[in-house]
Amino acid sequence: MTWSPANPESVFTYGAPALKFGAGAADEIGHDLLALGARRVLVVTDAGVLATGWPERVAEGIRGSGLEAVVHDSAHVEPTDASLVAAADRARADGPFDGYVAVGGGSSIDTAKAVDLLLSDGGDLMDYVNAPVGAGRAPSRPLAPLVAVPTTTGTGAESTTICVLDVLALKVKTGISHVRLRPSLAVVDPRLTASQPSGVTASAGMDILCHALESWTARPFASYERKQPGERVPYCGSNPISDMWSERAMSLLAKAFRTAVRDGSDEGARGDMALAATFAGLGFGNAGVHVPHANAYPIAGRVRDFHPEGYPHDEPMVPHGMAVALTAPEAFRWTFEADPERHLAAARLLDPEHGPRWAAEPRDVLPGVLADLLRDIGMPNGLHAVGYGEGDVDDLVEGALKQQRLLATSPREVGAGDLAGIVTRSLQLWD
Amino acid sequence: MTWSPANPESVFTYGAPALKFGAGAADEIGHDLLALGARRVLVVTDAGVLATGWPERVAEGIRGSGLEAVVHDSAHVEPTDASLVAAADRARADGPFDGYVAVGGGSSIDTAKAVDLLLSDGGDLMDYVNAPVGAGRAPSRPLAPLVAVPTTTGTGAESTTICVLDVLALKVKTGISHVRLRPSLAVVDPRLTASQPSGVTASAGMDILCHALESWTARPFASYERKQPGERVPYCGSNPISDMWSERAMSLLAKAFRTAVRDGSDEGARGDMALAATFAGLGFGNAGVHVPHANAYPIAGRVRDFHPEGYPHDEPMVPHGMAVALTAPEAFRWTFEADPERHLAAARLLDPEHGPRWAAEPRDVLPGVLADLLRDIGMPNGLHAVGYGEGDVDDLVEGALKQQRLLATSPREVGAGDLAGIVTRSLQLWD
Incomplete structure (x- = not known):
């Protein structure tokens, strides 16, 4: 643990809308x-x-x-x-x-x-x-x-x-x-997502996955200095309740994500994805998200001429979920040392069958599991594939640094150099 | 599954208060x-x-x-x-x-x-x-x-x-x-439970456990006939969200319950019990409880002269959690056939070390795990020990049958004969 607060926080908060779920x-x-x-x-x-x-x-x-x-x-x-x-x-x-x-x-x-x-x-x-x-x-x-x-x-x-x-x-x-x-x-109501194109299911699904994984790895609530009541924010860091939602969302994704992208008419998979989205939302709505979401703001915001499948073609765009996904493997390689066991636990939840990626160094297991998933669901191979190059790194880092509200829940203190490394290594994700 | 609705329910609901947790x-x-x-x-x-x-x-x-x-x-x-x-x-x-x-x-x-x-x-x-x-x-x-x-x-x-x-x-x-x-x-705030006497921790803890276990085994929401929106009730049967809370509550109880009864000053155990109570409440507040809670109403209501340790001595009482607990082993022996795998899963959550009770017939495993726990935490050995005899069975059954709102979430359809069997077998729980 890299944090040692003098007077550690002992309180966490949880709020959620009432929910009605089902066809x-x-x-x-x-x-x-x-x-x-x-x-x-x-x-x-x-x-x-x-x-x-x-x-x-x-x-x-x-x-x-x-x-x-x-x-x-x-x-x-x-x-x-x-x-x-x-x-x-x-x-x-x-x-x-x-x-x-x-x-x-x-x-x-x-x-x-x-x-x-x-x-x-x-x-x-x-x-x-x-x-x-x-x-x-x-x-x-x-x-x-x-x-x-x-x-x-x-x-x-x-x-x-x-x-x-x-x-x-x-x-x-x-x-x-x-x-x-x-x-x-x-x-x-899962019926409302029935017409969702495969590309949208893939991007939106990566948003779900990163909600769960960023909440799960978020800086723990008890690692902050104790807050005064008026200083409390809805995003209080990972805690026993957000952990539960995140874990369950990751298990649902492991079961349904690839199937839902491949076959949008699979009602079971679509229902599981809707449930995963809800669960992940209930988790990150309280714990918070961090590096991949902070990076996603400039990646989506500075797009030049990328036109993803399944989205309207009138304006260039990097869909939010895709923008989040593209730096996720490298972000979680960088956050690994904050809590190795948590990163490996997430990899186990997302890859319960322990694929070949488990032969890698521990810090490379989760990035590998994520890269395999990105490739399988048809995500672009890194930032280069959506139009960014080495010359854009500083600009993207500057944009991500503006998201201090999000970076505050990073499990490691994060500076421009860290983000530049993550972004540079995300230009191409696999060979 | 004993239910075969013509037009099965596809919708479940979930509501909860906002939560602030911690010392x-x-x-x-x-x-x-x-x-x-x-x-x-x-x-x-x-x-x-x-x-x-x-x-x-x-x-x-x-x-x-x-x-x-x-x-x-x-x-x-x-x-x-x-x-x-x-x-x-x-x-x-x-x-x-x-x-x-x-x-x-x-x-x-x-x-x-x-x-x-x-x-x-x-x-x-x-x-x-x-x-x-x-x-x-x-x-x-x-x-x-x-x-x-x-x-x-x-x-x-x-x-x-x-x-x-x-x-x-x-x-x-x-x-x-x-x-x-x-x-x-x-x-x-777990500090507020610090002065709780051991007997209260035991009874109240059994209430937590039965909230979790009754929600977990409650009739599944999709086994009901489809409801009109105006017919929906807060207690909609077991569902993916209540299941999650119930499972987590049972795991916390397995870890902390015996310790919290033995040593009320153990802060870790007290915190875990407070969290388990909250989680179980969030589960049963939506799924519902059934037979043990229905039985508890007349068991508490018709008390003659039982005075439990840790409670005020001015009036006779069977504390609510104790009243719920006393018929739980037999109630879950009776509900077993509605979903054997769920009953065994609950036993695994409550007894992760697989104690000697696992040598029994499958239907007897969960009742055995519960009986061991009741004995370990100092609960009375059945209804006889709190003042009831064979002659009270009809009276207690009549009282339980009045709780139709609760019995509606029983995983098996329940009549007077079923309750009489459960109550009679609960007069003495172990030799």
Whole structure:
């Protein structure tokens, strides 16, 4: 253990939305909204998800319970300050609403969080954005109930207290983070992920895996100095509860991930992936994530012309899960020494059959297991394959260093040199 | 599997309070209440817990954050309709309050739930009591925030949606059950259980164990006919999430239970018991409990003159956990055939070293593991030892049959004959 706090933390916290899980769950949301006290709700989605028909179907179900429901495809994939303000303006024009439903991926769910915040608590978006980019103001009262209905088995946004956004003028990715942003209820209905293309299942699945693995290896809560109550943050480091969710998510992934990518119609695998996403979300929503997620911000944000399969082709993008995955093998080779046994335990969970990678040096086992998985599910072979070269390393490191909120849960203290090593070694992951 | 629903349930639900766990957590409640929007709170406890000084210490901490706090020792051990009405009347006289804190065991927490309900929603107690005893009315609005601070490592009341009470005139134990009764936050601080006598650790620990084991063996959620949304109940049968909590709770008990009974000053064991109680509560608060808990109601309710060690001697009592434990070995011998592998898995979790009981017939392994534990921690040798004989069996069965809400999660359909067999074989548990 590299940490030796003078007055070690003895307390950890845990919070989660209520959960309704299973095929058919999305048809019951009207009843759930009534129980939450809502009567007129806004369904927030994006144009792509709207085209699947699910948001209208969910809205129809809500109307069937006697509530009013309005659908806005106001979520921008990767929300920006401009897109969130526009979504809030559109909601204000059609309001008032006393409940919100997000149907979509992390972008829709995060947009609904921001709309709920701005309409429930007033003020400008930048008032609430994390300091120093914004004023970091806390909402002064509970928000209206938000029901999150994820349509990709990945982001975990249904479990978290954060809304991620790009501030366009500053070219920075940041967030709004407060416990009141956590949805009241997550409705996880595996039917909504049935149409997910294989490439999306692969990228989103790597997001799940890294949520679990980064939580599992996160700096332990008891290794921090004791916090005053007002200093506590939702992400408190690895702890007995987040460990449990992470372990279970990794076991589900070991069983279902490759199958779900190969055959999207396999209902068992799809259900297991939805459950893994939920479990990992419940874990990292409390423990936190670290190096691979910090690296993912600039990797996604500085994309030039990569166009992944399964995603819209109008704008270049490195999908979030892919951006997280690409430095994961090298990040976990670097974190290994913080807790070798935990890294080997994760490798055992992810590769229960002990494949050939187990002949390697202990620190290389988990990176090997991850590289095999990346190759099997069709991920690009490192950062080079998505358009980055040696000349981009400093830029990527500078972007990752801005994510101090995430790097604070790294199991080793991390500096520019460490990140440069990880990023450089991630340019190509296998021969 | 004995169930074959025509249209099987595909949905399960999960809810839980937010959690703050660890030594020192009870000193931060003022901050947590402010975040929940409270300004003037009532601390509910009982006379026994009041004498430990913890309720006043918690109230002082709350006042230190600038809130008002009033302490009432208004909880009766095993609440009755009369005690709950008296507690609500006393609260009304000192009110209004916009937040509640329960410091104590299940009785204090359940009393606070009822006081919060009656003062937040109006009406009479019997309006809300489960039908057919009461009118079964649902609260019409969210209650004021309730922070539950358990001082015994057992009941799980901090996680559940129910308030248990005796209706004196009808001589029946029943409850008020609604999702709005679930506390907003559970603060589990192992320091508060430090003064717990060994006998209380043993009884309360058996309550934890049976929460975990009954949830783990509860009728699976998918074995029920599909429910309409309005028919869903908080206790939905065993499911992937409750299974996870139950398994983890059993592993913690295997490690810590005997040690915690033997040496109450062992901080590691006490922490593990507090964590096990929390985990088991999070499991059974969603899956449900069944035969041992149903039997426990009349076993505790019809006590004549048993006075257990470690409890107040003024009234005869069979403590709740002891009442649950006494028919557990025989109940699990009877449920074995519903899912042999699950019963053996539980025995492995509780007895990871595979003691001599594993030489028995498979159906006898788990009962044997439980009987060994009961003997080791000083539980009475069956119902006979707490004052019941052959002549009481019909009476106890009649009482257990009234707990249809619990028996509905039994993994086998259960009738009077089954219960009579279990109760009779529980008169003496070992030679």
